[in-house]
Amino acid sequence: MELIDLTLIWIGIIGLGVFMYVLMDGFDLGVGILFPFAPDEEARDTMMNTVAPVWDGNETWLILGGAGLLAAFPLVYAVFLPALYIGVFLLLAGLIFRGVAFEFRFKANRSKYLWNWSFFGGSLVASFAQGAVVGAYIQGFEVDGFTYVGGPLDWLTPFTVMTGLALVCGYTLLGATWLILKTEGALQTWAYSVARWMLGAVMLFFAIISIWTPLAEARVLDRWLGNIEWLWIFPLVTLGAAAWLWQAIEKRREGIPFIATLTLFITFYAGLLISMWPLAVPPEHTFWDAASAPESQLFLLLGVLFITPVILGYTAWTYWVFRGKVRAGEGYH
Amino acid sequence: MELDPLLLSRIQFAFVVSFHALFPVFTIGLAAYIATLEGLFYRTENPVYARLSRFWTRIFAVIFGMGVVSGIVMAFQFGTNWSAFSYASANFLGPVLSYEVVTAFFLEATFLGVLLFGRDKVPKGVHLFAACMVALGTFISSFWILSANSWMQTPAGIEMRDGLIYVTSWSEAIFNPSLWPRFFHMALASFLTAGFVVAGVSAWYLLRGRAPEINRKALGMTVVLLAFIAPAQLVVGDLHGLNTFEHQPEKVAAMEGAWETKQGAPLILFAIPSAANERNYLEIAIPNAASLILTHDLQGEVPGLKEWAPEDRPPVGWVFWSFRVMVAIGLLMIAVAAVGLVQRLRGRLFDSPRLLRVFTWMIPLPFVAVLAGWFVTDIGRQPWVIHGIMRTSEAVTPSLTGWMALFSLIGFIAVYAVIFAAGLYYLVRLIQAGPEALEGTPEASEGRPKRPFSAVDTSFDDGAAPEGVRR
Numbered sequence: 001m002e003l004i005d006l007t008l009i010w011i012g013i014i015g016l017g018v019f020m021y022v023l024m025d026g027f028d029l030g031v032g033i034l035f036p037f038a039p040d041e042e043a044r045d046t047m048m049n050t051v052a053p054v055w056d057g058n059e060t061w062l063i064l065g066g067a068g069l070l071a072a073f074p075l076v077y078a079v080f081l082p083a084l085y086i087g088v089f090l091l092l093a094g095l096i097f098r099g100v101a102f103e104f105r106f107k108a109n110r111s112k113y114l115w116n117w118s119f120f121g122g123s124l125v126a127s128f129a130q131g132a133v134v135g136a137y138i139q140g141f142e143v144d145g146f147t148y149v150g151g152p153l154d155w156l157t158p159f160t161v162m163t164g165l166a167l168v169c170g171y172t173l174l175g176a177t178w179l180i181l182k183t184e185g186a187l188q189t190w191a192y193s194v195a196r197w198m199l200g201a202v203m204l205f206f207a208i209i210s211i212w213t214p215l216a217e218a219r220v221l222d223r224w225l226g227n228i229e230w231l232w233i234f235p236l237v238t239l240g241a242a243a244w245l246w247q248a249i250e251k252r253r254e255g256i257p258f259i260a261t262l263t264l265f266i267t268f269y270a271g272l273l274i275s276m277w278p279l280a281v282p283p284e285h286t287f288w289d290a291a292s293a294p295e296s297q298l299f300l301l302l303g304v305l306f307i308t309p310v311i312l313g314y315t316a317w318t319y320w321v322f323r324g325k326v327r328a329g330e331g332y333h
Numbered sequence: 334m335e336l337d338p339l340l341l342s343r344i345q346f347a348f349v350v351s352f353h354a355l356f357p358v359f360t361i362g363l364a365a366y367i368a369t370l371e372g373l374f375y376r377t378e379n380p381v382y383a384r385l386s387r388f389w390t391r392i393f394a395v396i397f398g399m400g401v402v403s404g405i406v407m408a409f410q411f412g413t414n415w416s417a418f419s420y421a422s423a424n425f426l427g428p429v430l431s432y433e434v435v436t437a438f439f440l441e442a443t444f445l446g447v448l449l450f451g452r453d454k455v456p457k458g459v460h461l462f463a464a465c466m467v468a469l470g471t472f473i474s475s476f477w478i479l480s481a482n483s484w485m486q487t488p489a490g491i492e493m494r495d496g497l498i499y500v501t502s503w504s505e506a507i508f509n510p511s512l513w514p515r516f517f518h519m520a521l522a523s524f525l526t527a528g529f530v531v532a533g534v535s536a537w538y539l540l541r542g543r544a545p546e547i548n549r550k551a552l553g554m555t556v557v558l559l560a561f562i563a564p565a566q567l568v569v570g571d572l573h574g575l576n577t578f579e580h581q582p583e584k585v586a587a588m589e590g591a592w593e594t595k596q597g598a599p600l601i602l603f604a605i606p607s608a609a610n611e612r613n614y615l616e617i618a619i620p621n622a623a624s625l626i627l628t629h630d631l632q633g634e635v636p637g638l639k640e641w642a643p644e645d646r647p648p649v650g651w652v653f654w655s656f657r658v659m660v661a662i663g664l665l666m667i668a669v670a671a672v673g674l675v676q677r678l679r680g681r682l683f684d685s686p687r688l689l690r691v692f693t694w695m696i697p698l699p700f701v702a703v704l705a706g707w708f709v710t711d712i713g714r715q716p717w718v719i720h721g722i723m724r725t726s727e728a729v730t731p732s733l734t735g736w737m738a739l740f741s742l743i744g745f746i747a748v749y750a751v752i753f754a755a756g757l758y759y760l761v762r763l764i765q766a767g768p769e770a771l772e773g774t775p776e777a778s779e780g781r782p783k784r785p786f787s788a789v790d791t792s793f794d795d796g797a798a799p800e801g802v803r804r
Contacts, residue, residue: 071427
């Protein structure tokens, strides 16, 4: 073992990158999923304007995730992508359609409805595919040594469909609470009612996954019934955050619902990592099996340590520039 | 029917990477042009430069957006279709591609917003700085991706252990033998592409008598630039060819259509190479010229393809013809740029409708030349994915079936067809609306800056509305 465990540092960096992506692209994907259900066309314009300035920065984290996995955990990259081949294609196609919808919708007159559907469909498919990826990770991959040997649709099971739907609901909750934060009037009132329903759906999925996963995967059951009692803090915090969110919605608070939802996502994410640790490519390979050569991890780490603070600074600055409520008729014309 | 996942993956990769390549090759050059215009405006305060920059920045926004969307696909292609290659080479390619993301993509994203929307929000100096940073970002990005590609052509600084690549020297691997010729060849190609597009569009406006003041300025500037870089590209291209001759002689043999090793090898102008019969038909050649170019000696030895076993030879026809298409377009560019410069020096550049029309027709040619050039270098690398180390046939994802590959290939073609038809339509509309559409409509009143495409106000499909009219 080296003096410093580079692999552990890289788990932290990639974990943070993936989480940044989930939170940041999560709410703008959620806004896309809510799109056809919005009260009217003017509300749709406002909804899109709340995420238009920041969504492309959000999506850059996905590219960083892809390249970073190749650099730090090439086994994950080389097993997940072939195993999820069809799903990855759907994810990419979804992201392309919703990405250009942002731009083309505001230039269109007669064809505006097409870009509405493109935005909704792309967001929905991309969110579902991401949720299915999480499910496939829990479920594990059939490998021979360091090569995926399973079939093209092994990832598509009732369990992954369920996790796909769960993430769709989760992103929708993020999107709804984001709209509570960024809008006002009738649109905000609508977002409150959506958030309440979506909180119910998310907690239902939380319950289902919490029961289903340990029953399906013995290693997960062992982890939670093992001798590390403090792990149970996380589900307790989850329930606390859900209650906090519910109360904030009831009291018509504007900022807390979004923050409470972020807290919920943090606990879900922590619960996932606890259940899976230290497996990177279940059921066989740990993060240490999946790691690239130490010299490669070190070479990239030196750059990332200097550059990441700059990136985070820019991101924070962008959100600062676009702070405050977005009103109807603002932004795009 | 037996579907070959390897062949389908190669077609898919060629399709998505060729489609993607069209956009950055234009934006790299255009970013530098915009930065130049901003610099000139900063120094001279001449509003013509600001108007030109404003117009071309809008074109830039659309092209850049399409480049980003098609680029996301590339980040995942390596894993989905070429996982064996990705896994084996991850110790080098992973860090290099990650450095591209953190040093270039974020730099571009940061300053693009300021460039597009900040003209009236930040001081002039900051705006110029933003333009320079975007241009710098595109160059840093091309540096890393060309380092990766060059390393696949001329691998260095690594060793193989148990089927995996380990880096022994980062400087040798990153600055591998073909990086600099390739980088400068590509950089000049970007300038040529942007230059001929700017010249062609300006000429198109001048033919119609539209916004003559700024379009004369644009065409006049660009013609001078092109007259220098078109011949420079010939020199750099020759150096790149000599570099290839040293490190990948079988690629040069395919480019030359040379089967037999010869002293005093002829330069073949036209031929129909036949890989099956290992010979050329209908050959027209200049005696001893290939030896002169490649070895600087009339009797120099040029190895022929027969030096390599048939399974180690690149597909001759593709490489041979792509090379000729690229060189022919390059020579045509030099001729057009030279005529343009002469006419400009005589003060007649804007007088001849015929010359203006030629410039307009030139618009698509640099894109064809760039694709042809990439065909030469990457088809010429075959049958290797990493030259001399790993074969393309070993690189493909083991679990990939023919039907999966066919599904994604058809899918990508369908998605790209829809998206890029819409984007191209939009771009044409933007050019038709022209720089006049921006006059008297300060962006400052437009509310907050949003996204690249939103820098563009032309309506997407309101064919009935007058051009450039805002709603």
